Amino acid sequence: MSIEAQLSELTAAVKELTEVNKQLLTSLASGLQFTDAVSGSTAEAGKRGRKSKKEDEPANDLAKVVDGDPAGTRYWVNEVAKQVYAELPGNPQPEDQNFKINPADVYLAKKAEFAAAQDAAKNAQAAAAATTTQAAASTAPSATAAPATASDATSAGEAPTWDQTVAALMKLAADPAHGSTAVLTIMKKVDPTATKVPEMKGKGLEAAINAEIQALLNPAGGVDPLFA
Incomplete structure (x- = not known):
């Protein structure tokens, strides 16, 4: 074989080897991208899964009911009017927009808080009325008989x-x-x-x-x- 023929074959072999290397590099790059994509999707799914779990927790709290109440009872708290309302299944929800749904434990705490505040207000009113009565009795002129004739x-x-x-x-x-x-x-x-x-x-x-x-x-x- 002549030198020209040998050079021609060597050149063809080098080209073929170069093409193979390009294909290998392309495949390798594609594999890395696929791996990253799979890893990112898995991580994102994990994050979404954890977030969904946290979002479900309030719903689980709202599903709890006070002992003695039927399942499905919803509890409302009105901070403006200082009132609470237990909405039993089948009953209407409060019309006042200031009522907000709260878990059962918050409902019980607010119920006790509002009741204590009302009792304190009644006691204060009673004490004020008693004080006013005593002051009036002490300052009013004593009853006297009609002028004697x-x-x-x-x-x-x-x-x-x-x-x-x-x-x-x-x-x-x-x-x-x-x-x-x-x-x-x-x-x-x-x-x-x-x-x-x-x-x-x-x-x-x-x-x-x-x-x-x-x-x-x-x-x-x-x-x-x-x-x-």
Whole structure:
């Protein structure tokens, strides 16, 4: 074989070897990419799996019910109105948008918290009302009897004062059944010299005036001596 033929065969062999190497390199690169893709997909799937598990935990908590409640009961908490609501299966959910669904343990804790707050408010109101009542009782004027009249004093066995006597005469004058005529009649009978009621003051006539008033108000035999 000539040298030219040998060089030709060697050149062909080198080309063939070069092509094989290119194919091997391409296959190797493809294999690495496939491995990375598979590894990435597996890792991402693992992450998604773990995330889904965490997302399922609240749902599992919401599925738990308070002892004695049927399965499927949902629990609502209203932080604004300080109220809780247990929605039994088949019952309507609360209309107030401030109600939010919570796990059973949160519902129980809020229920106790709101009840304690309501009791504290009631106790505070009761204490405030009691304090107000006590303050009013301590500052209010004590109940007193109506001003004593001359007739009251005499019937009790005590000598009436001049002020009591004047009050009795004024009461008698305001009585439609007697009026000022009765007062003048008593004045003339007890003290003929007096022309006005103040002129009888200081003469010790209070008892006598009261006796005449009593006679007019409580006539013997039911006949008023003024008109007898």
